[in-house]
Amino acid sequence: MEKKNGFLTELILNNPVFGLYLGICSALGITTALDNAVGMGIAVIIILTISNIVVSLIAPITPDEIHIPVYIVVIATLVTIVGLLMQAFMPSLYSTLGAFVDLIVVNCIILGRAEAYASSHNVKDSIRDGLMMGLAYTFAILAMSLIRQILGTGVLSLSNPLTQQTIFSLRLLPAGYEIPVLTSQTGAFLTFACLAAAVAAYKNSIDEKEAAAAKEAAKKAAADKAAKAKEAAAKAAAAKAAAAKAAAEKSSVKEGA
Amino acid sequence: MTIGSLFTILIGGMLINNIILARFIGMCPFMGVSTKLSSAVGMGIAVIFVVFGASVMSYLLYYFVLVPLNITYMRLISFILLIASFVQFVEMFIKKTSPSLYKSLGIYLPLITTNCAVLYVAIDNITQKYNLIETMVNSIGVPAGFMLVLVIFATIRERLSGNDVPKAFQGNPIAFVVAAIMAIAFGAFAGLV
Numbered sequence: 106m107e108k109k110n111g112f113l114t115e116l117i118l119n120n121p122v123f124g125l126y127l128g129i130c131s132a133l134g135i136t137t138a139l140d141n142a143v144g145m146g147i148a149v150i151i152i153l154t155i156s157n158i159v160v161s162l163i164a165p166i167t168p169d170e171i172h173i174p175v176y177i178v179v180i181a182t183l184v185t186i187v188g189l190l191m192q193a194f195m196p197s198l199y200s201t202l203g204a205f206v207d208l209i210v211v212n213c214i215i216l217g218r219a220e221a222y223a224s225s226h227n228v229k230d231s232i233r234d235g236l237m238m239g240l241a242y243t244f245a246i247l248a249m250s251l252i253r254q255i256l257g258t259g260v261l262s263l264s265n266p267l268t269q270q271t272i273f274s275l276r277l278l279p280a281g282y283e284i285p286v287l288t289s290q291t292g293a294f295l296t297f298a299c300l301a302a303a304v305a306a307y308k309n310s311i312d313e314k315e316a317a318a319a320k321e322a323a324k325k326a327a328a329d330k331a332a333k334a335k336e337a338a339a340k341a342a343a344a345k346a347a348a349a350k351a352a353a354e355k356s357s358v359k360e361g362a
Numbered sequence: 363m364t365i366g367s368l369f370t371i372l373i374g375g376m377l378i379n380n381i382i383l384a385r386f387i388g389m390c391p392f393m394g395v396s397t398k399l400s401s402a403v404g405m406g407i408a409v410i411f412v413v414f415g416a417s418v419m420s421y422l423l424y425y426f427v428l429v430p431l432n433i434t435y436m437r438l439i440s441f442i443l444l445i446a447s448f449v450q451f452v453e454m455f456i457k458k459t460s461p462s463l464y465k466s467l468g469i470y471l472p473l474i475t476t477n478c479a480v481l482y483v484a485i486d487n488i489t490q491k492y493n494l495i496e497t498m499v500n501s502i503g504v505p506a507g508f509m510l511v512l513v514i515f516a517t518i519r520e521r522l523s524g525n526d527v528p529k530a531f532q533g534n535p536i537a538f539v540v541a542a543i544m545a546i547a548f549g550a551f552a553g554l555v
Contacts, residue, residue, distance in 0.1 A: 294542035
């Protein structure tokens with residue numbers, strides 16, 4: 106990928122959720138509160154990184170015809186382990202996320218990265234890719250849940266998933282000014298539409314800038330070329346003139362002789 | 363269990379807890395194949411068929427294999443393998459028996475493996491502790507609701523494609539705005555049962 110872009114730009118522009126529309130189910134379903142988004146994001150980062158490691162290790166010995174079922178079994182095993190751990194240590198988070206924990210199996214981002222990246226790269230690159238993609242996904246659902254929770258309930262709060270103690274709770278909007286529709290299903294779709302449009306607008310502006318820069322560069326190159334051609338022509342003319350002069354001198358010398 | 367309770371499950375799965383607009387499951391095909399009405403209908407039929415078959419088989423697998431062996435924690439792995447192989451089998455079967463049906467449905471079948479709706483309905487039947495008949499009713503109601511919303515959405519999107527939409531909203535973002543408005547409409551079903 107383009108290394109010249111900053112970390113944040115890459116996170117926004119190559120975002121699997123807003124850019125490629127992968128893994129939208131959970132991005133819409135669980136983003137009513139910050140707690141859910143943090144829990145889901147951590148679960149996805151862990152599963153995605155480990156699945157990338159395992160897939161990059163077993164890819165060379167997996168027969169080509171059955172590679173998708175094999176990857177799915179790897180992912181399903183990891184999801185089962187994470188689900189059981191979550192059920193044991195964070196029962197309240199597990200029950201609010203509900204079916205979406207199991208549905209991480211069919212989250213297109215994980216199978217997509219296994220198929221498109223980890224199966225053809227070494228372990229180190231795969232770990233980096235897994236962390237990057239997991240972070241981008243977490244970034245997207247955090248943005249969704251921040252908007253929906255702050256505007257929808259007016260209160261921003263985060264609690265420790267292990268002990269269920271509130272870490273902080275801030276009222277950012279005065280009571281009566283919140284927009285409850287944002288916590289409903291409609292709000293999920295609307296928030297997603299606005300964020301996706303914002304990302305698209307950002308992308309468009311960058312594309313336009315790049316197109317303008319490319320045009321400028323092309324213009325400059327053309328101008329350079331023209332200048333060079335002119336120079337060359339001038340040089341050639343000068344050389345010709347010199348040659349003619351030399352010839353004339355020669356002939357005059359000859360004549361003199 | 364009466365006819366009334368079965369009807370409640372059917373309407374509940376189809377309209378009230380609509381899988382797309384109320385539960386946000388199956389979004390990928392919802393966005394992917396909803397640009398044309400004909401493909402939406404094809405996808406809808408394929409999903410009803412696969413969800414029904416896969417859910418009934420998952421039910422049998424769970425209660426006749428996993429529960430007696432006391433390995434219910436293998437639920438997820440066994441279900442996803444079952445769904446993947448079932449879809450593969452259906453694809454081969456249709457290809458052999460009815461080439462014309464394969465031509466119209468075939469391209470949607472591989473996509474269904476990664477459709478979370480199939481896995482969701484299979485797991486939902488187990489967590490709701492439905493019996494076999496309730497499982498069958500639920501496995502028809504939920505994908506029927508999926509098809510209903512998909513077809514409505516596709517007709518709206520066909521009209522939308524000719525309209526002047528702000529550049530940033532073109533494509534998928536405006537489709538999400540449409541979905542938001544549809545979610546308001548479907549919210550009215552909440553008091554039905």
